[in-house]
Amino acid sequence: MPLGVSSVQWDLRVPAGSNIQWQIQMWVTGGITPFPITGHTFQYIVRDAQGSSGNILVKLRSDVPGTPTPVGGGLLSITNTALLTAVNLALYPPATSPLAAPGTFYHALWMDYADPVNAANIFWGTFFTDPAVPSG
Secondary structure: OEEOOOOEEOOEEEEOOOOEEEEEEOEEOOOOOEOOOOOOOEEEEEEOOOOOOOOEEEEEEOOOOOOOEOOOOEEEEEEEOOOOEEEEEEEOHHHHOOOOOOEEEEEEEEEOOOOOOOOEEEEEEEEEEEOOOOOO
């Protein structure tokens, strides 16, 4: 995903109660050079309604990885090498199990989320949960 162009709409369907993971690779515009990610913070959030009035259902932060909402709900980590920079998003069953399935929610990934001047939305979209046949 080249940065500096615009944020991207990413609608996502997930099976409720499942462990699911993605890697969002970060590139300088042009897609050849890894984006210099050092010093940046990231937040992934899922709400039950669009806008800031929606209740926060899932919140993961790269700079405070031990405090996800809900507890045990996932991890937002960073890969930072000379050849690849990426945000690694993992949602664990405690994050999606409590969500109604089928359900419609809203999610976003922010870079420098706490900076009122430089906060940048990386992606946003609709977050759908689908019922899954239980294991066992």
